Structure formats: C-alpha cells, structure tokens
Amino acid sequence: MPISSHQHKAIQAAFQPGRQNFAENPYGVYALLRELDEPFYYEDMNAHLLSRYPDVDGVARDGRMVRSLEAFMPADYVAEQQHLANFHDMPNHERFVQFSMLERDGELHRRLRMIVLQEFTRSWVAQYTSMIQQTVDKLLDTLLEKKDIDFIADFAVHIPSYVIGHVLGVADEDCPMLRTWSENIVQYFDADRSEARKQLAEQATTEFALYLKDLIAQRGRRPGKDLLTRLISARDAGKLNEDELISTSMLILAGGHGSTIDVLGNGMLALLNHPDQLAELRNNPALAPAAVQEMIRYDSPLPFFHRYASVECEVMGISFPKGTKFGLLYGSANRDPKQFSDADRFDTNRNPNRHLGFGRGAHLCLGNNLARLNMEITFSSLLARIKTIELRQTPRFRLGLASRGVRELAVRLG
Numbered sequence: 001m002p003i004s005s006h007q008h009k010a011i012q013a014a015f016q017p018g019r020q021n022f023a024e025n026p027y028g029v030y031a032l033l034r035e036l037d038e039p040f041y042y043e044d045m046n047a048h049l050l051s052r053y054p055d056v057d058g059v060a061r062d063g064r065m066v067r068s069l070e071a072f073m074p075a076d077y078v079a080e081q082q083h084l085a086n087f088h089d090m091p092n093h094e095r096f097v098q099f100s101m102l103e104r105d106g107e108l109h110r111r112l113r114m115i116v117l118q119e120f121t122r123s124w125v126a127q128y129t130s131m132i133q134q135t136v137d138k139l140l141d142t143l144l145e146k147k148d149i150d151f152i153a154d155f156a157v158h159i160p161s162y163v164i165g166h167v168l169g170v171a172d173e174d175c176p177m178l179r180t181w182s183e184n185i186v187q188y189f190d191a192d193r194s195e196a197r198k199q200l201a202e203q204a205t206t207e208f209a210l211y212l213k214d215l216i217a218q219r220g221r222r223p224g225k226d227l228l229t230r231l232i233s234a235r236d237a238g239k240l241n242e243d244e245l246i247s248t249s250m251l252i253l254a255g256g257h258g259s260t261i262d263v264l265g266n267g268m269l270a271l272l273n274h275p276d277q278l279a280e281l282r283n284n285p286a287l288a289p290a291a292v293q294e295m296i297r298y299d300s301p302l303p304f305f306h307r308y309a310s311v312e313c314e315v316m317g318i319s320f321p322k323g324t325k326f327g328l329l330y331g332s333a334n335r336d337p338k339q340f341s342d343a344d345r346f347d348t349n350r351n352p353n354r355h356l357g358f359g360r361g362a363h364l365c366l367g368n369n370l371a372r373l374n375m376e377i378t379f380s381s382l383l384a385r386i387k388t389i390e391l392r393q394t395p396r397f398r399l400g401l402a403s404r405g406v407r408e409l410a411v412r413l414g
Helices: 005-014 020-024 027-034 053-061 075-084 091-097 106-117 122-126 129-143 151-156 158-168 172-189 195-221 227-236 242-255 258-273 275-283 285-298 368-385
Strands: 040-042 047-050 148-150 304-309 313-315 318-320 325-329 389-391 410-413
Touching: 005 027, 047 053, 053 304, 053 313, 053 325, 091 172, 091 195, 091 242, 106 227, 106 242, 122 368, 129 151, 129 158, 129 368, 148 151, 151 158, 151 258, 158 172, 158 227, 158 242, 158 258, 158 368, 172 195, 172 242, 172 258, 195 227, 195 242, 227 242, 242 258, 258 275, 258 285, 258 368, 258 389, 275 285, 275 368, 285 368
Parallel strands: 047 325
Antiparallel strands: 040 047, 148 410, 304 325, 313 318, 389 410
16 A cells, blocks of 8 residues: 555654654654555655565665666766765765675676675684684773773773774784774765765875775785785785775775764663563573574664665565665664564573674675674673673663664763
C-alpha cells in the first residue's frame, strides 16, 4: 500500500538526523519506517531508505547494487551529481577519500580488497592480542588514578588510535593526530555539507595525505614488520599504485578509529543502562565475545550506508530505475523484531546474532576481527579491574546519520 500523505508528513517531521531528539533515540522513528510497505524517500540525501532487515540485507548482498555512480553512469552525469551533493572542488578529498576502496566497485574494489583482506584474517589479527592487552592495561593504570572521568575522551579514543596506529606502523606520538583527521574527513559524509565542513574535510585529507607520503618514504628507506611495509611491497610488485597506497592506508587508519570509539562508548552506555547484563558479564568474562556482538547490534556505530542501482531493479516489490540511490539503515535493520527476538532488549547472551553492524556483501567491514578483539579485551580488562562504574549524567549523542556515538560519557569509577 503506498505511503499516505499523512504518513509521509509524520515521518518527514520525525526523521531529522540533524536534531538532538532524533540523535538521542532514533529507534522509534526506525520502527515507523519498518511499518511502511515501500522505501521512504529522504530528500536531503536523495535516497530511498530501507529499514527492514530482509530489504537491507538483500540490497547489501546484491552485486547489482554498487557504491559509486562511476561504475555505470556517464562522466557528465557523475559530475552533475557531485555538484548537487557538493562533493566537488575538493581535489585531495576526491583523490584519496572519494576514490578509496570503500567508494569503488567491481575489479578495482576486488583488487584492493584482496590485498588488505589477507592482512585482516582472524589468525593474523590474533598476533596483536598481547599488544592490545598492554595498550588497554596502560590506559587503565592511568584511569584508576582518577574517580570521575569522561569514558570517551579519557579512555575510548586512545585505544583504536594506538592499536591501528601500531598495526600500520605509526609512531605512538603521532597517533592522536589520526583521530582528528579521521573525524574531520568522515563528518562530510552526512547530509549537512556546508562550505565550512567541506573546507575542514579537504584540509584534513590534505594533511593526512602529506603525513602518509612522508611515512611511506621513511618505510621505503627502512622497512619494518608493519602493515604499511607490506602494502609498500604490494605497490612495488605492481599490485597497486601510489595513490591507491595512500588512499588504502588512509582508509585503514580512518576506518579503525571513529566506529571503534563509538561502539566502545555505546557499548559501555548499554551496560550501564542494563545493570543486570553488566553484572552477568562481570561474573562471566567468557561472555565477552557474545556481549560485544550484542553491543554492535543494539546501538550500531554505522547506522547508514548507501548503494546505487546499476540497473533497473525491483526493491520491496517496486520497480526503480537505474541510478536510484538506496539508504541502508543498518541501525534499523538491527532492531527489526521479525529478525531478532525482543529486538529492543540488550541481551549479552543473544544467540544467534546475525547483525548487520559491520555491513554485508562486498563492502563488509575489513577490520571487523580487529574491532571485536579490541572490544573483547577492553571490556574484559575494564570489568576485571574496576569494581563499580556509575553513570554521572545523561550522555548526549552526536548529530547526524552517518555514524552514531556519544559525545562524552561521564562516569564515576569505584
């Protein structure tokens, strides 16, 4: 049944990612979207939003649904769409971010993905267990000297910075810069693309690229045992060019930051809001892997992703033309009651838990094994060393649709 004018107006008024009330709790709005029998058109992103698990999962897996218009549309049309989305006149962002593996499809995407994929297997990631444990322990040593902290700024932001920095081969003293650059680049993927935000993204990309060029030159002279050295070897073997090397390195560093920080904060908040689950995890550390999966499902750090239809296609029983943009609401699909029993309940014992928090299909997150290991070690160590953690004030979530995370999380340690 088509969306009525009344339904459309009601959802349009509620679906406002730029407003604080949506940021605090988007899940009621997602529930309204799941009741619709067709995608909801979100004008701000020129996207048809999919909210039910089968629809999101189906489009994410469909090889005809791609990330980039360049895969199937003429260059003048692509340029026109870039102008409309204000994704133009930012040369380094276009060269290294919009070009990246994340934004490409077909043979180019497969070639770059396979180079990195072999480095992020579960067995490869396991070798960093000791390093991650040492990083978390060192941070906890400092944390335990305090009573009132911001869990995000004082703890969560440092873990992915040092871990992914160490994996790629970034010096510890340079790791804090990675977070700032990554956040300033990622913020431009949301609906609000003002000139100020555009300039911020371009500047961050430029500085990040210059840093990586220098680091690559250093590794060329003095190879190490890090991931960057192996990527340089792949370049030297003709498997990727210089721009692809910089773009891929940037993607790994940026991708390993924001979402991990967000899910650490969201996961901690979920535990604090569900003391029974916190107590169960504290008493049974073996639950950590399942608890981490539930944190990712319950409050997904990447609630939105897009795909373009490379051919005329049918979605939810409706025909859409080639070039249609679909918004995949992973955050909504992960709360679909037809897929997850008692979907709005946070359950550290949930099994099975085939969530979409890491995406699905060709663009499944490459770093998911590293992210989960990070979180398992972090929460196991935290609960083992700190007897009580109490929420001091209601946290506020960042605005926007591209990512979901608390801006700060004030807690008291006991």
